[in-house]
Amino acid sequence: MSVSPLPVLFEATYRSARHVGFGRPGPGARQTLYRVQDGQVAAAFVATDGSEAALRAALAEGAETVTVTVGDPEVRLLPPLLPTATGNALLSGFMGTHKKKWGGETAPLGAGFTPPKWFFKGFGDWVRLPGETLNVPARPVALIEEPEVALVYVNDEDGTPHYAGYTFGNDLCDIGLHRENPGYNPYCKLCDTALTPWLFLGAPPRTASGRVTIVRDGATAWEGTFDCGADDLYYRVREMAEHLFSFPAVRRPGLVNYVLLGADEASFHDGFRIADGDRIGIDVKSHGVTFENQVRYVSPAPLPGSAATVSTA
Template identity: 35%
Template sequence: MRLIQCEHRGRVHAARVESDRVVRLLDADTYTLARRALTAGQSLAAAVEAALTDTRLDYPQLIEEKRLLPPLTHPDPAHCLITGTGLTHLGSADTRDTMHAKAQVDDAALTDSMRMFKLGVEGGKPVPGETGAQPEWFYKGDGSCVVAPEAAIPVPHFAEDAGEEPELAGLYVIDDDGQPWRVGYALGNEFSDHVTERFNYLWLAHSKLRACSFGPELLVGELPTHLEGTSRVVRDNETVWEKPFLTGEANMAHSLANLEHHHFKYPNFRRPGDVHVHFFGTATLSFADGIQTRDGDRFEISLPEFGRPLRNPLRFESVSRVTVVKAL
């Protein structure tokens, strides 16, 4: 089952994807449906079935009219936390390593990236019930940094780079007892400033404080262990870069359960009622192939299992100003 969210007659509604042209409206948004399911002790799929209406909408028209929304949102963006993990995919460490260090010839001289990657390979998939190696972790912002599918991703005036990061995202709701529940998965563009990160790895935190996007569709149910997608950069309606990418647990150094444990082990990430969007890491970057994005470029990320591709153009901000703090 795949869901979207859209604006319909001034309200946010979830809708079930019937085909690539038709969605069937539900009587509430995804967050409300998840809360209903938790209260009733039922699955989200059951809650969706009970919430179906007779209204069907034209999917391409929703896209054309820019009425698509992220597939899970919180009524208060401050209660939606956007985070992620890196160096989780087999092969991703090579890309990261070339960004900020030369190749090392002996184990003692491994970069921090390669050392972190090895920890994942050696201990990122523990047996159920045991704790594995903790991954790299970062914070992106709250729900206000999320850009809807088809909407423009803003590039701040101080940014050194504007690069896509195609990956999976886990979407979660915390129940009233502080228990995290996975609502489903979405295709994501985590989006980062790779030049800032390359200058000094300690600027990773700065490089991640950018906008992001995920969707347009939410996959409810089991995630295939092997997924093959395509990431591309389109400029003036021509593809200037395209590359396949692999994801899913079969192509990762960490299990999803291990990544989830190391995020939700912190009590402040189990606050009742909150929504979490957690990016699971990437293995493919146009930046690694020397692509420099421009204003108006469009990212397109696709995985067949997730329906329609995630598409976002870039909008470079030109205003440069110093933020001044005033004393009370």
């Protein structure tokens, strides 16, 4: 795997303590972690300009350090800036944003902004990391993997959002249910989403491209390419973000927002159907990021009693 030269920050727990690290050295390399408190890294993005130099000065200087080997099982990576003590984070995103879905066009300038559809995916602690299982309802109509850019924001004490950077994710959902009835889209999104722990510092990427590989019973069942950078979108990222943050509900003080920018066409559009147990591997070749998650159909235990007998009085 090639490693992107772009500045990267990540957080992890090591022996029950929270740490921050910079960069992404290869497997087996040694790396220094800096001890931080829950919320300290998010606060640094509010207090500084968010550059690597400023963040290193705020978080690394004078901090207790530990040197670990990349891949150490005692190091558990975390979703970017996730406030583990409070769970004060939201995961949401935009739909139908790609040029492919608009005949290859870009939204005209100066014509007034018509926002894309938006969805709420879940709370921040619902996010799954690479290697973790993505649970979906037991009887989906037709699942789709969605490799996407996820922007990360943290609100200050007044509720003003501060952009921190971006990462990548797989917004797994039941597109078949959505196509049966667009009004079912909130149900369609009740599938786990994976985000990578690497927070890329800097503006949202103009280009981000890669390849999806779906493995079933040890063999490749489907593979294809994707593009999910800003240049591939019909909408302009700045306008989407400004519109979203015009709503007070996402401007609550201290809230971390993960905002998915939308996905390219994927396996579903090629006639493939994701099955229980499939492994979805996403290789963001432009950024040297690879991650894989297994899909698991989950049938929860039935509720006690019959729904038909529940009183509505």
